[in-house]
Amino acid sequence: MAWYAYCITEKQAFPELLRHRKPIPLESVAGIQGNQVFLYPASDLAVIVSEYSPQESFNQKSAVDHARVIADCFKVSTVLPFRFGTVFTDDDSLRRSIRSNQRQFVTNIERLRGKAEMHLKVTLDDCCREQIHRYAATAVPNTGREYLSNLRETATLQRERQTKARAISVQMHRMFAPLAEEVTCKRTESGKMLLDIAHLIDHKCIERYQNKYSSASQAMKDCQMQLSGPWPPYHFVHRLTRSNAHSHAHPASA
Structure with missing residues (x-):
């Protein structure tokens, strides 16, 4: 069987x-x-x-x-x-x-x-999208120097994107103080940045967590936030x- x-x-x-x-x-x-x-x-x-x-x-x-x-x-x-x-x-x-x-x-x-998983999705504007697209759309550089310059500029913008995502993740961690967390970041088809955050919390703290979410979603005007859970601890x-x-x-x- x-x-x-x-x-x-x-x-x-x-x-x-x-x-x-x-x-x-x-x-x-x-x-x-x-x-x-x-x-x-x-x-x-x-x-x-x-x-x-x-x-x-x-x-x-x-x-x-x-x-x-x-x-x-x-x-x-x-x-x-x-x-x-x-x-x-x-x-x-x-x-x-x-x-x-x-x-x-x-x-x-x-x-x-006695623990549960809460799932946050945080969507925010990609601070570097337009600049990176501009470099990508630029005609092939005439010189090796121009090519290297474009590479450096793109790398700098990518680091800025990572820094912003990391800063939001740290801010979420400080707000919610989870026991553990799993965070991924990706770009959406619409060109936004999406942080997918799983927080592990004590089951008895679910109501407090939900209250913190209400406060955070009002305070962070530049982000769109979605909350789901409690879930089994998949992550x-x-x-x-x-x-x-x-x-x-x-x-x-x-």
């Missing part, structure tokens, strides 16, 4: 599992393709899975269902999410993977217990060893 994996959680969060050594249904939770979700016991841990057939194909709805199952489990326990598309080929491969990574999983659960989970699992979308993580 192949198993589709959603997340790892604590067995003690599901008292009905303490009397069983075999997978039992997680009532009222449907997985990908509407499949029944099971609690799969593994020492002090439980793996949230559903049966998987190679004939099943994944789509956008499958990804939504994957996230929904993890979110439902997150309501009652600390979770270590798997990447969308993670499949264990049989019981032995699932057990081997959990057993060989158990110490890491237990450590992560201890580290993330703060160490990668799972892939020796016994394969993925149809991304490598497994937990």
